[in-house]
Amino acid sequence: xxxxxxxxxxxxxxxQMEEKYNPEQIELYWQKIWGEHNTYAVKxxxxxxxxxxxxxxxxxxxxxxMGHVRNYTIGDVVARYLRMTGKNVLHPMGWDxxxxxxxxxxxxxxxxxxxxxxxxxxxxxxxLKRLGLSYDWDxxxxxxxxxxxxxxxxxxxxxxxxxxxxxxxxxVNWCPHCMTVLANEQVIDGKCWRCSTEVIIEERExxxxxxxxxxxxxxxxSDTLQGWPERVLTMQKNWIGRSEGCEIRFGIDGIDDxxxxxxxxxxxVYGITFMSIAPEHxxxxxxxxxxxxxxATAFVERIKKGGTKARAIETGEKEGVFTGRYAISPFxxxxxxxxxxxxxxxxxxxxxxxxVPGHDQRDFEFxxxxxxxxxxxIQPGDQMLDPATMEQAYEGHGTMVNxxxxxxxxxxxxxxxxxxxxxxxxxxCAKINYKLRDWGISRxxxxxxxxxxxxxxxxxxxxxxxxxLPVELPMDVDITGEGGSPLAKHExxxxxxxxxxGGPAQRETDTMDTFMESSWYFEKYTSPRATDGPxxxxxxxxxxxxxxxxxxxxxxxxxxxxxxxxxxxxxxxxYVQCGEPFINLLTQGMVIKDGAKMSKSxxxxxxxxxxxxxxxxxxxxxxxxxxxxxxxxxxxxxxxVDGARRFLDRVWRLVYKHIDRLKPAGTANIGIDDKSSVxxxxxxxxxxxxxxxxxxxxxxxxxxxALMEMxxxxxxxxxxxxxDKQMPAFREAIExxxxxxxxxxxxxxxxxxxxxxxxxxxDRTWPVYSPELAYENTVTVVVQVNGKLRGQVSVPESxxxxxxxxxxxxxxxxxxxxxxxxxxxxxxxxxxxxNIVV
RNA sequence: GCGAGGGUGGCGGAACUGGUAGACGCGCCAGACUUAGGAUCUGGUGGAACAACCGUAGGGGUUCAACUCCCCUCCCUCGCACCA
Numbered sequence: 001x002x003x004x005x006x007x008x009x010x011x012x013x014x015x016q017m018e019e020k021y022n023p024e025q026i027e028l029y030w031q032k033i034w035g036e037h038n039t040y041a042v043k044x045x046x047x048x049x050x051x052x053x054x055x056x057x058x059x060x061x062x063x064x065x066m067g068h069v070r071n072y073t074i075g076d077v078v079a080r081y082l083r084m085t086g087k088n089v090l091h092p093m094g095w096d097x098x099x100x101x102x103x104x105x106x107x108x109x110x111x112x113x114x115x116x117x118x119x120x121x122x123x124x125x126x127x128l129k130r131l132g133l134s135y136d137w138d139x140x141x142x143x144x145x146x147x148x149x150x151x152x153x154x155x156x157x158x159x160x161x162x163x164x165x166x167x168x169x170x171x172v173n174w175c176p177h178c179m180t181v182l183a184n185e186q187v188i189d190g191k192c193w194r195c196s197t198e199v200i201i202e203e204r205e206x207x208x209x210x211x212x213x214x215x216x217x218x219x220x221x222s223d224t225l226q227g228w229p230e231r232v233l234t235m236q237k238n239w240i241g242r243s244e245g246c247e248i249r250f251g252i253d254g255i256d257d258x259x260x261x262x263x264x265x266x267x268x269v270y271g272i273t274f275m276s277i278a279p280e281h282x283x284x285x286x287x288x289x290x291x292x293x294x295x296a297t298a299f300v301e302r303i304k305k306g307g308t309k310a311r312a313i314e315t316g317e318k319e320g321v322f323t324g325r326y327a328i329s330p331f332x333x334x335x336x337x338x339x340x341x342x343x344x345x346x347x348x349x350x351x352x353x354x355x356v357p358g359h360d361q362r363d364f365e366f367x368x369x370x371x372x373x374x375x376x377x378i379q380p381g382d383q384m385l386d387p388a389t390m391e392q393a394y395e396g397h398g399t400m401v402n403x404x405x406x407x408x409x410x411x412x413x414x415x416x417x418x419x420x421x422x423x424x425x426x427x428x429c430a431k432i433n434y435k436l437r438d439w440g441i442s443r444x445x446x447x448x449x450x451x452x453x454x455x456x457x458x459x460x461x462x463x464x465x466x467x468x469l470p471v472e473l474p475m476d477v478d479i480t481g482e483g484g485s486p487l488a489k490h491e492x493x494x495x496x497x498x499x500x501x502g503g504p505a506q507r508e509t510d511t512m513d514t515f516m517e518s519s520w521y522f523e524k525y526t527s528p529r530a531t532d533g534p535x536x537x538x539x540x541x542x543x544x545x546x547x548x549x550x551x552x553x554x555x556x557x558x559x560x561x562x563x564x565x566x567x568x569x570x571x572x573x574x575y576v577q578c579g580e581p582f583i584n585l586l587t588q589g590m591v592i593k594d595g596a597k598m599s600k601s602x603x604x605x606x607x608x609x610x611x612x613x614x615x616x617x618x619x620x621x622x623x624x625x626x627x628x629x630x631x632x633x634x635x636x637x638x639x640x641v642d643g644a645r646r647f648l649d650r651v652w653r654l655v656y657k658h659i660d661r662l663k664p665a666g667t668a669n670i671g672i673d674d675k676s677s678v679x680x681x682x683x684x685x686x687x688x689x690x691x692x693x694x695x696x697x698x699x700x701x702x703x704x705x706a707l708m709e710m711x712x713x714x715x716x717x718x719x720x721x722x723x724d725k726q727m728p729a730f731r732e733a734i735e736x737x738x739x740x741x742x743x744x745x746x747x748x749x750x751x752x753x754x755x756x757x758x759x760x761x762x763d764r765t766w767p768v769y770s771p772e773l774a775y776e777n778t779v780t781v782v783v784q785v786n787g788k789l790r791g792q793v794s795v796p797e798s799x800x801x802x803x804x805x806x807x808x809x810x811x812x813x814x815x816x817x818x819x820x821x822x823x824x825x826x827x828x829x830x831x832x833x834x835n836i837v838v
Numbered sequence: 839g840c841g842a843g844g845g846u847g848g849c850g851g852a853a854c855u856g857g858u859a860g861a862c863g864c865g866c867c868a869g870a871c872u873u874a875g876g877a878u879c880u881g882g883u884g885g886a887a888c889a890a891c892c893g894u895a896g897g898g899g900u901u902c903a904a905c906u907c908c909c910c911u912c913c914c915u916c917g918c919a920c921c922a
Contacts, residue, residue, distance in 0.1 A: 243922085343922095352922095701852085782858045827857085832857065
């Protein structure tokens with residue numbers, strides 16, 4: 001077996017062990033050793049089982065925060081544990097280095113984004129190393145480097161050629177002063193967050209990725225993600241928002257056009273009493289007519305001005321206006337009034353709906369407000385609905401009524417039957433709709449990966465040839481934050497030649513959404529220095545998919561959905577073999593202080609660097625793991641940190657106290673006397689507890705508890721005196737304690753292990769639990785009488801109910817509850833409990 | 839409104855397939871060592887009308903036995919929120 005330490009040499013027994021635990025000195029020492037020996041570098045090794053363990057890489061904001069410490073410590077425990085179980089563990093780290101904050105910093109401190117980001121990376125890397133995280137730093141990626149985004153540009157071009165990337169007009173938030181697109185969260189009360197200019201919704205040409213083409217697969221495959229938290233899957237499912245129904249075309253009275261609607265309730269078509277269309281619907285100008293025309297136009301203008309967001313906020317109040325036109329029902333031939341309604345969204349379905357106020361609450365409210373007809377076409381089993389007295393729509397299922405030939409059928413079956421009729425009569429088709437929209441990736445920003453496209457006056461849109469990639473982001477730019485993207489003003493970048501005709505052409509100046517870089521970085525880690533292609537195929541095939549992904553719940557939808565999509569797209573481009581990138585996902589909770597999430601804006605942050613300086617990295621790690629199980633929120637407590645440090649001090653002191661006896665003892669000749677056996681029992685019970693909790697449950701807090709209990713017991717035994725003949729067993733206990741504690745507190749354990757003169761823990765294997773050694777021939781059995789705890793007895797292991805009962809009746813206290821009463825039943829839980837029912 | 843998760847001492851949290859509720863840590867109390875200790879060690883610590891009683895948000899049920907399973911109610915957190 002290859003030594004992870006790459007030959008760390010120990011100068012055994014030369015120096016006197018320090019009496020006091022000095023974390024800083026020890027931690028810096030071991031971090032230097034690990035760095036010099038490249039201890040955590042890995043290679044593909046088919047003789048070993050691989051494990052790809054990944055934590056979400058950070059945005060290089062400058063300093064790490066407690067959330068990072070928590071995320072990466074959790075990952076590090078798993079990594080260190082798995083290595084000791086013999087797994088070949090890939091545990092990489094890198095930087096999500098493109099994005100807005102770098103540009104904002106450039107504007108406010110006149111630093112170039114690259115300088116800012118590079119400095120931040122250097123600083124944060126130092127901080128991560130100071131935590132003792134076991135990363136293979138040889139695999140570090142920085143998404144803002146051309147050698148990284150070059151491949152992203154290639155993927156983009158290939159996607160374009162396959163029709164996955166396309167250009168289209170779409171409405172965006174646009175600040176006319178800053179001349180840039182703003183993300184939704186950058187629009188505050190309808191105004192630009194930077195200059196307070198009124199933001200307008202503008203149609204702009206944008207690049208999109210066709211994630212909708214994968215909607216069905218993303219949804220279907222989410223059922224295979226057994227290792228994901230249920231709520232993340234639910235969020236994604238809701239986000240994809242699949243709904244089954246049909247599209248129906250209605251004629252429009254008086255003009256040669258048709259109105260297409262989507263419904264999930266074809267069984268209610270005979271209850272249609274009006275139609276509603278979105279204010280933005282393209283047919284609106286065409287169909288507004290007659291006396292109502294002016295009112296309708298004014299209404300449309302008013303609603304449009306409010307913007308989609310404002311409309312969503314004022315929930316409840318439904319408003320609309322009659323267009324003056326009628327649709328023709330393909331079922332009854334009736335004329336149905338067409339309304340424009342504020343609650344109909346252009347973005348979903350066809351932007352038009354059939355209104356069935358009897359069976360849809362929104363339509364019901366609308367109909368009540370404007371005095372429109374309500375028809376009942378579904379009757380529930382238990383009551384008779386009457387349109388005149390209904391107080392709300394009946395949205396459930398039942399029996400179809402007043403529905404021509406469908407009258408009498410079950411509404412669920414009716415859905416199918418109506419769709420069949422619609423298809424037969426050529427009035428529409430069955431249809432599945434998704435809420436998921438295509439992913440707009442254009443950003444009018446400088447600090448991102450350029451979209452590798454040029455615009456030629458003669459040849460139109462042309463992609464950059466592969467041999468001219470990367471399209472490098474120029475460094476000599478003036479970043480003001482005003483007047484649009486600096487790239488659009490950069491002559492040298494902008495002006496280029498058409499790859500087809502050689503004539504003058506302009507480059508695309510939009511850059512890609514930074515979610516693009518984070519959608520494939522985990523694949524890049526498998527072969528970060530590959531230059532012939534984005535990946536080394538063998539390395540990629542060996543490591544992917546990620547076995548365990550760990551990160552914050554805030555990425556439940558965007559990042560995780562994009563990453564799944566891009567992996568599928570890369571699979572279809574022939575790069576990746578797997579369709580799902582992350583087998584298991586752990587979403588860790590937030591770090592809380594004083595009842596609120598730690599954040600700069602709330603001023604309740606605790607700086608990890610300060611904690612490390614004051615207590616040491618091992619203490620910081622231990623506290624964070626001990627305070628709460630990973631998926632729950634963690635309440636920060638300074639006192640709790642003291643407690644973690646106290647524990648490490650106690651470990652140190654116990655070893656220090658006995659170091660002279662421990663060192664020569666060895667573990668070769670462990671005694672078989674009672675005290676030695678007790679020690680070994682303790683050791684092996686702890687191995688089991690820690691291993692079980694770390695293995696599948698990731699309940700590190702209980703692992704730490706078990707180790708604390710073990711230490712407490714060792715102190716207790718020490719109090720009573722440990723004789724020389726028990727030293728081997730004592731030494732075994734200490735060794736095991738150190739190895740079990742090592743994933744949590746790697747430096748102190750490695751140091752104490754060195755003091756004992758053992759091979760480095762990184763080279764050791766995880767201790768194996770021995771049931772024989774943990775076996776106890778006398779067990780304490782709890783005795784209940786009628787389910788109430790009344791005492792306990794000591795009996796030989798595996799005693800049956802009669803034996804335990806016999807022992808119990810000798811106990812005075814227990815006997816007082818059962819004497820003179822008739823024993824009706826004895827319930828025994830072997831070695832644990834006896835319930836005497838009297 | 840819909841969906842998911844949660845409610846256990848003064849606090850963070852244990853109790854995994856129903857089997858000693860409160861492990862472990864913090865805090866608190868007492869004692870030891872000490873000129874002193876915010877160091878360390880030892881003991882105690884759910885509540886009480888302290889041997890028997892009551893206690894896992896509240897109410898009911900199943901069971902020899904319920905934090906755990908079932909039904910109802912309340913509260914908190916997160917996500918989605920006119921998606922037709």
